[in-house]
Amino acid sequence: MSDSVTPAGVVAVCRYLPEPDPIGPEARLVVVAADVRDPGNAGTLVRTSDAAGADSVWLAGESVDRYNPKTVRASVGSLFHLPVGVDPDPVSAVGAARSAGLTVLATAGDGDVDLFEADDLLAGPTAWLFGNEAHGLPPELAALADHRVRIPMRGAAESLNLSTAAAVCLFASARAQRTV
Numbered sequence: 001m002s003d004s005v006t007p008a009g010v011v012a013v014c015r016y017l018p019e020p021d022p023i024g025p026e027a028r029l030v031v032v033a034a035d036v037r038d039p040g041n042a043g044t045l046v047r048t049s050d051a052a053g054a055d056s057v058w059l060a061g062e063s064v065d066r067y068n069p070k071t072v073r074a075s076v077g078s079l080f081h082l083p084v085g086v087d088p089d090p091v092s093a094v095g096a097a098r099s100a101g102l103t104v105l106a107t108a109g110d111g112d113v114d115l116f117e118a119d120d121l122l123a124g125p126t127a128w129l130f131g132n133e134a135h136g137l138p139p140e141l142a143a144l145a146d147h148r149v150r151i152p153m154r155g156a157a158e159s160l161n162l163s164t165a166a167a168v169c170l171f172a173s174a175r176a177q178r179t180v
Contacts, residue, residue, distance in 0.1 A: 003069045016067065020056055020083030023100040027055040028125045029173050030097055032104075034090040034141055035061040035132040036162065042066070043074025044163040045130070050078035052170035053177075057082060060090040094144045097127035104129055106137055106145035107165055109158075113149045115172055121147065122176035128169050133162045 023030055031049045036042045042064045049057045059066055066072075066084050087093040097104055103121065105113075106129040113121065129145055131137030142148060151160060151168050160168070 004073075017080070017084075020085045023056065023058075023096050023102070023127075025100050027100055027102060027127075028177060029054045029170070030100075030102055030127040031057040031130065031166070031170070032087075032090065032093045032097060032127055033057065033059050033063060033130045033162075034093075034137060035135075036063045036130070038133050038162075039064045039068040039070035040074045041133055041162045042068070043071040043076075043079070045166050046071075046075040046082060046084055047078040048163065048167045048170060050075075050082040052167075052174040054082065054170065056085060058085045058087050058093045058096075060087045060093040090141055091144065094127070094129060094141070098146075100127075101125055102127040103147070104145045105147050105149050105169075106142045107131070107151070107169060108137070108142060108148040109150055111148035111150035113147045115149050115151050115169065118147075118149060118172070119176045122173045126173050126177075128166070128173070130162060130166055130169075 031054055033045055036059060042059060046057050064071055072079055094104055102125045104127045151165060
């Protein structure tokens with residue numbers, strides 16, 4: 001009973017995890033992922049967020065189901081101890097982060113802030129806004145961010161995939177906040 005060719009050989013019956021509390025004023029690092037459709041990317045994003053010490057992840061908009069078997073597998077257990085919420089409206093998720101006192105940072109290749117020069121910005125309570133794997137953030141959603149942050153790339157690659165970009169950004173925040 002499995003959706004994979006070579007299952008782990010373990011079966012369990014589980015209840016769904018309760019919906020996490022809304023983003024509170026004590027949050028220091030939150031992830032808002034808009035329209036993330038690849039379950040492997042979503043699970044890796046949860047795992048990376050957990051490793052970087054994030055307080056919660058919000059899968060917003062038309063994102064993959066957090067309980068998709070591939071998402072659960074890619075999270076390698078992080079889904080069970082990091083609050084992962086769902087918000088069908090990315091604008092609402094950004095508003096909740098802002099209401100909690102978080103500075104909202106959107107990733108953008110042409111961003112006005114260089115990630116490697118943003119320690120002062122990253123040291124405060126932050127919500128990272130990440131977009132879809134193929135299309136990034138829609139302009140109207142990116143415009144809601146307090147700052148658009150670019151990851152400097154020294155080579156010829158035109159972009160990073162979602163999971164890699166999130167890892168770079170989240171660990172930059174963790175270093176600036178000294179949470180890892």
